[in-house]
Amino acid sequence: MVTLTEGKLICPKCYGNGFRRVWKDADEKVMIEIDCAFCNNQGEVPITKDTLRAIKEENDEVTKKTKN
Ligand SMILES: [Zn+2]
Numbered sequence: 001m002v003t004l005t006e007g008k009l010i011c012p013k014c015y016g017n018g019f020r021r022v023w024k025d026a027d028e029k030v031m032i033e034i035d036c037a038f039c040n041n042q043g044e045v046p047i048t049k050d051t052l053r054a055i056k057e058e059n060d061e062v063t064k065k066t067k068n
Contacts, residue, residue, distance in 0.1 A: 011039035018043040
């Protein structure tokens with residue numbers, strides 16, 4: 001769930017952490033933390049048309065994956 005603050009919203013990519021955890025290798029043994037490029041490590045993003053569109057595209061992607 002996205003939490004709204006004034007003019008900004010919690011980054012949907014990193015959930016406000018400012019970084020994301022990803023598997024370092026394809027064998028999924030080691031996790032590393034990478035900077036979140038979507039919010040530029042801020043953990044929140046300004047509400048703009050671009051931001052909202054990116055979030056919508058992300059949601060559409062998830063929906064597609066879920067259906068398959
Ligand atoms: Zn982020």
